[in-house]
Amino acid sequence: MTAFLTPEQLAERTSAAVAAAVAAGRELGLTVTEPRLLHDLFSVVVHLEPAPVVARVPTVLPDSVTPDAVSRRQRSELDVTRWLAEQGVPVLPPSPLVPREPVQRDGFSITFWEYVAENHDKEPDYAANAESTATLHAALRDYPGQLTFLGAAEPHSLSAGLTQLEKSPDLISPQDLARARREWEALEPIASSQEQFQKAFPGIDLQPVHGDSPPANIFAATDGDRYADFELVSYGPVEWDLAALGPELEAAYNRGARRNGQRELDEDVLAFVNAVGMLRVIATLELVPKLPALADYLNPAVDQWRAGPSRR
Known part of the structure; x- marks a missing residue:
């Protein structure tokens, strides 16, 4: 049986x-x-009061993701958000009070x-957010830095996650795992x-x-909406940012x-x-032992995938 972290172990990791x-x-x-x-959740986010600085510490990662890979991803996020802020795009920017680079400490990056103060009274409007995503894409087109093609899909990690799940039939059945691997x-x-x-999708x-x-x-x-959490910033089709959001939000984006x-x-x-996004959900089951509450988020999507047609 798969071993899950206890509440005490989760609290120790957070501390x-x-x-x-x-x-x-x-x-x-x-x-x-x-x-x-x-x-x-996947990261610990802490306000370092009284400094006007927030630290973000990834804590729940696939075993296949190396510390160097985490640092590379963080550098891309810092570079992109700094550049967007300089263009006047509303983002949560890196702190100007410290060097804009990941810091390694006690096994964490x-x-x-x-x-930035949060407006806790505002309810999210996902349709408006989807429409606004087109504006973000317009700004990102001119970003001059290099980014990995579909790095957000994490193909290596996805493959490794499916392999890791072979050891955990209590997380996914062998039949479902075989289907996921075929897809x-x-x-x-x-x-x-x-x-x-580009061969598959010319033009x-x-x-x-x-x-x-x-x-x-x-x-x-409190001063308005800001784009946040660019941890998986990548080079690819704009459709990636609307994956699995459904027709209503797709229509909002198109507007x-x-x-x-x-x-x-x-x-x-x-x-x-x-289809790729759904398989990333399947592979993310690998993380449930490290974050048991994650099962509540993933299992409904897995059920939806299981009930749908197999893609080959």
């Missing part, structure tokens, strides 16, 4: 991440007397962000290669994309795209990114 963030912040010259935990065998060459993608332009469902990652600040003079979403590319 260790907070302690590492505080120590790293102090070493960088920040005054930290009352650290306040803001969020704790930590990034530091400007503290990934067909999709992996396209998800792993820009050349193969589809590529550009920098947020990578992690931007309509669900818009932060309601924004038409207003900006951009192309609308392509149905064939949407089908592809939806």
Whole structure:
């Protein structure tokens, strides 16, 4: 049987991440007397009060993701958000009080962000957020840095996750896992290669994309909405950012795209990114032992995938 972390072990991990963030912040010259935990799921996010700085510490990662890979991803996020902020795009920016690079401390890789007060009274409007995503894409088109093609799909990690799940039949049945592996065998060459993608979808332009469902990652600040959480920023089709969000939000995005003079979403590319995204959900089951509450988020999507037609 798979071993799951206990509540005590989860609390110890959170405490260790907070302690590492505080120590790293102090070493960088920040005054930290009352650290306040803001969020704790895949990452621990802590306000290093009274410094106007938020530390984010990834804590729940696939075994196949190396510390170097985490740092590379964080550097891309820091570079993109810094550049967007310089262009006047509303984002949660890196903190200007410390060097804009990941800091290694006690086995964690930590990034530091400007503290922005949240408007807790505002309910998310996902349709408006999806429409706004087209504006983000318009801004990202001019980003001059290099990004990995569909790095957000994490093809290597997805493959490794499916292999890891062979050891955990209590997380997914052998029959379901075999189906997932068949589907990934067909999709992996396209998800792993820009050349193969462009052969499969000729005429589809590529550009920098947020990578992690931007309509669900818009932060309601007291001074207005800001784009947030660019941890999976990548190079790819804009459809990736609308994966699995459904017809209503796709239509909202298309309204924004038409207003900006951009192309609308392509149905064939949407089908592809939806299929890859669903397999990422399956592979993420690997993380449930490290974060048992994750099962409540993943299992409904797995049930939906199981009830749908197999893609080969």
